[in-house]
Amino acid sequence: MAKEKQMKQNKGPKDILYRAVMAILAVCVPIAAYFCEYIYTVLESDIFKWMAQLSGNTTDTGATESVWSINRFVQKLLPKLGESDGNATAVWEALEPIQTALICVAVFFILAIVLAIVIFFFSVFSKKKTVPLCIALGGVLSMIALYISFNAATAPMLDGTMSLAAFFNTSFITSFLAGLNSFSVIRLTTGYFVMLFLFIAMVLWAGANKLIELGDKPPKAAKKA
Numbered sequence: 001m002a003k004e005k006q007m008k009q010n011k012g013p014k015d016i017l018y019r020a021v022m023a024i025l026a027v028c029v030p031i032a033a034y035f036c037e038y039i040y041t042v043l044e045s046d047i048f049k050w051m052a053q054l055s056g057n058t059t060d061t062g063a064t065e066s067v068w069s070i071n072r073f074v075q076k077l078l079p080k081l082g083e084s085d086g087n088a089t090a091v092w093e094a095l096e097p098i099q100t101a102l103i104c105v106a107v108f109f110i111l112a113i114v115l116a117i118v119i120f121f122f123s124v125f126s127k128k129k130t131v132p133l134c135i136a137l138g139g140v141l142s143m144i145a146l147y148i149s150f151n152a153a154t155a156p157m158l159d160g161t162m163s164l165a166a167f168f169n170t171s172f173i174t175s176f177l178a179g180l181n182s183f184s185v186i187r188l189t190t191g192y193f194v195m196l197f198l199f200i201a202m203v204l205w206a207g208a209n210k211l212i213e214l215g216d217k218p219p220k221a222a223k224k225a
Helices: 002-035 046-054 070-081 085-094 096-125 130-158 172-179 190-216 220-224
Strands: 039-045 063-068 181-188
Touching: 002 070, 002 096, 002 190, 085 096, 096 130, 096 190, 130 181, 130 190, 181 190
Parallel strands: none
Antiparallel strands: 039 063, 039 181
């Protein structure tokens, strides 16, 4: 009895540390999703290349690098799309070949955030380790599925199947100029990997604590004795 009481007393600080670390890791997921740079692009522009060559700069390839976060998208692009329903509708129609892949990206992205929030509440209000471990594994799988869906969505833009001209149907000149631009790189960057590593860290942390918990339990024979 004395040994069991001492084990319970020693277990208290361990549980508090475990739950605090899990809660911190979980709350960092939505923060990283919103504020970290998430998509890196390189746009190759023949127009910029010709302009640079005309000015005597032969080293300029006309490539423009940019990084996008959800925060930047909300502040920069969302207001422009929201100016009229026609803008958003036209863009969505232009994305018809990759609409399914984009929906999958959005679903897995939102699912990962929801799973992180669930882990946070489990860490705050429950001492269970098995459930958060399983949810964190689900988060890792969601991030892998997001990566696969994102590659499926961006492949037509990179191999030339989908031209930027499809987004500019207002006039022939606009469509022509858009056709002189193409993406050479579209990939997930910092925010994605931070989210993935946070879920992996939660899996390792919860798994390690679960193993310690199982090791602390006395054998059944000892209990009967």
